[in-house]
Amino acid sequence: MKASRRVPFTPLPLAAAARGAVALAVPLLVGVATGRITPAVLAGIGALWGVSQDGDDPYRLRVRRLACTGLSAALGLLAGELALRSGRPGAVTVCLVAAALLAGSVSLRGPLASVAGLHLLLGATVGGGIPVPGPWWQAPLALLAGVAVVVVLCATPWLWRRHAIERTAVRAVFRAAAEALAAAGSPGAEPARRRLTSVLDHAHRVMGRHLIGRARPGTERDALRTAFHTAVRLGEVTSALVWEGRPLPRWAGQVPLLTAARLLPEPGRTAARPPAGTGKTGETGETDRTGETAARPLPETGDTPDPEPDSPGLRALAALAAECGRTRPDAPAARLPAFPWHGRAAQVRYTVLLAGCILVAQLCAVLLHGPRGYWLPMTVAFVYKPDFGPVPRRALHRCAGTVAGVAAIGAVTLLTNDTYVLIGAVAAFGALMAVGVRHHYALATTALTAIVFVLVDLLGDHRALYSARILDTALAAAVVLVAHLALWPDSAQGRARAQTEAALAAARRYRDLAPGAPATQRHALRRTAYHRLAEARRALVHAQGEPGRPGRGARDLPGLSGLADAVGAAERLCDAVSARNLGAAPAASALRAPRCGVAGAMGG
Template sequence: MAAGRPDYGALASMGALSAVIGDTADAYRMRLFNIAVPQLFGALGVTLGTLVHGQGWTAVAVVTAVALVSGMISSIGAVASASGLLLLLNAVVGAGLPMPGPWWKPPLLLALGGLVVLVLALFGWPLRGGVPERSAVAGTYRSVAGFLEAAGGPAHDERRQAVTLSLNRSYDLLLSHRTRRHGRSPALARLTAQLNAVIPLVEAASSAKLRPAALGPLSPAYPAAARRLADAVERGGAGRRAPGTALPGRTSPVLDLPPPTGPTERAVDRALRYAAEVMQEDTPDPFGATDRLGRPAELRIRARRTARAALVSEASWRYGLRIALCIGLAQVLVSVIAVPRSYWVTLTVTFVMKPDFGSVFSRAVLRALGTAAGLLIAIPVLAEVPRGWWDVPTLALLATLIPAFSAKGYAFQTAAITPVILLLSDQLNQQGFQLVLPRLYDSLIGCAISLVAGYLLWPESWHSRIGDRLADAVADTAAYVSLAFATAPGRDHPARLRHRRGLYRDLSAVRSEFQRALTEPPPTGALAAAWWPLVIAVERIVEATTATRVRVDHGVPAPPAAEVAAITRELDDLAGALRTGTAVPGGAAPEQEQEPAPAAGADGGTGPSGAGGPVTPGGPDGEEGVLDPLRREVRAARAIAAPAPG
């Protein structure tokens, strides 16, 4: 404004806006990538758009090609998704709005706006490097403490899901670093070891659900000890120690645990003490540490394969073609028909059709509602606020609404962004209040194109594959049940730990997919609602398996292999029925067909087999058979999947 070039300021502000929205990571290194890489793609996009501005069908072809590339790269990962969005978004803006020349100025101005945000975001890195990582791991320990408090109670499942999300977030944060810095960061190796040490504690907390209700909740000393461990992680510490000495600046957490009285208490006690020992270890060997998801080298190879597979997969091409079709139709429409501020039609399609942002149907509806609400905010601003210096405090005030509203949902985010974009656009074309109605019309046209060409014309949009995803999860659960009891008590199978962590991550993704499907219109929404209880039932089967294995490791007699095989077969049958859409073989096993069998020894001796057959009695803190809780969860899942009589 002081230089008399508000159009320059508008472009820089657009770059800053996209950088702020993309700054969603916690760790500074990830914030650097989340902001910088998409900004480079955005600069490329606005360059391409500026070069074809006003060139008719050439602009249509270029923007459509950019849409194809944007859709294909969006499935690689979060940073690639944001990069694809900015590539297409800025290409549309450059092709639709007159930009200040020469051609290199618009990308430079957008990049400078993003650079301001990047500098502010990384300002504390020299003083606070590593703090977000430690906070994430400490937060996982605190979520486990809440899980221990709720173990066996009404909030048990909710707290378990919170632990799963926290573990996913912490592993993503640490492993994304280790794939690039493997062998060069003792601090990250130590944090990874501390995060690995929480896994036995999570499994022990799961076993508390199987304790008889008469014993009451676990002692409050256990969650208190977990919170002291969290404090120790957050305090951090550095340096090596000589044998027999404490780490500099670090004291051993005082656990103050009661004497264990049963298998669950023994499991929790041992897990807490093990975690406390890890807190005091020398810096772990960064080349020898194996985390619960596999070695970092394997993750690096897997990441490359994932990116390569995403670029050549049929799903990526189909989504790229969907976006290209919608963008192409929008560009053709505004080229043939005189539509005021026509680039808004294509911008709306860009936001609605973003492949990893959820349901196209619900986003189109929410986009229309959010735009209408945002225009109600913009109308008095454009009508009453004088253009010029008043725009600066007005934009600053409106911008504060974006983070506050974004957390409430997509419609709220759209409502907050709309008046900001209108004011910035007005700096480039000086239309004032005349922007309001065209903005509404163009958004409605863009939403209609997305619904028809991007949703209704593609059967996979409304013929959901959630049944196949659920069947895969059940089959993986069957494999986990088999692994869980493949070794003698006290001798765990390394593959079980990795399989369990990966299975919980997959189940979390399935849960998110089902929650998105619930927002779809029939038949997808109705199908997701009908199968939602089965998603919860599968999660409970995984937890019951883990809890049973923990109890076997701490005193409960091991189940016969034949009984484990029978449960595995039931789960395989359920997976097959879900995949084919047929009835579950044999239906749900009757609840009362079982007779107690002699207790199996620690070596897992054999006994009668078959679904609903004899069971092994429980251990010291319960009378029920060791596999009975798992059987009940499997029966419940099969009953949900079985068709209703008649």
């Protein structure tokens, strides 16, 4: 499982970059114009955290995530502010440790809880480290106002492109299926099938709530559901054809795109009609109105060197094309199965370690910087997120991004200290951050570091802190790495083992499905199995980026390469089961599932 050296080109998120620039510049411009700089800076901090949680997922999910970000950050900011205003020695330290305990206890429970826990702790560090004049309720409201600006900017397109995200996700499944069929019989067939699984998982998550309840016939939601259910059937057929391991006729690779054009035509176009004369399998299709040859059950002579191009998989593909738009496909499971990110013992261990790192960082900050040493605990909160990726790599990117951010904002301030120029720089860095959160953590850190320097400067803190911030970041990263590698070196490996065991169990359930089971049950078990396998692969990639303690548990637990082999064997098993369900593979008793000698949840 070596990473590819080729970096796939992905288009820059220009809309997100524009949202980031506007969200950060508008509060500051309003504050300068009205003379209320402090609330404007706090609103800028809220917008900064909101931009970090903006995404390309459905609008409803974005709003939920941003709401959790704003509410948890405001609550943490209020707690830190009250602790700072109390004037009692140690009150801020106690507040930060309590916030870390609460954040750690919820952070490993799922993506939304992880975001809430992170921003609760970030709010507490800012509230306890930056004195804010005015009434106690002003700072949390200003922070919420900044997040609200991001919510308005990212949710407004819903008014005129309500289902565009869902449509794009479902159409991507058909494109991935076409690529997998084109790669059949070549060394790239299995990676293409994995990409299809990943894209189908994404579409399933995006379509989540649209698969529940009834949809009025003829609506766009109904068309999306029909297209998604067809895509699930297409995934099964594609897996079976990839398992056959031979090149396919040219028409087979055209079926997914033509099917997508019929089910989800481009805006402003009418759906292409199903091919004439396909009332039953075995007849030839017609040419659609774009001039491309529609899917047909049998290929033309000479389309492929295979002397017998017809097979159960090809017949199933032709039947799917013939039924497209005529019958309502069977619906798969409405939701993807949820899997706990970590076991309870791991949650307790992470909670204690996070609180310990925050305590050490806060004590170092008090000794080095006095009451305004929020940078150290804030860096710990950002870095120690094992659910966001390998901790050592995250620490390295944080340090590199901080150095780059300090250099960038230092270059700007050498040229000018004009307020409006600095706000323009904040807008530019806001756009950069929106790109960074989608592409590279070091890039996002570069932008965040520069923005924070400007915000602190607007608050009246003009101290030269460039070298201090670099040293603080390195110290905080060192605290996290020492605690993580010394006390929990096998965290990612344990999660990978637990995910692999769950994936193999799902593959065995799919294999043991009775031949006469309903199609809905078959599709549900198949989606669950492939989803679990994809999650296991992601966990293995994460674990490969985490250095573990050599030789620990080597007698009882297989290495990561053994887990990767087991996942690969289970994927091939599921492909064979898909082929068996279409009549192209041996009986269930002849298909053997791989075994993994690991049991138990992470940290258990």
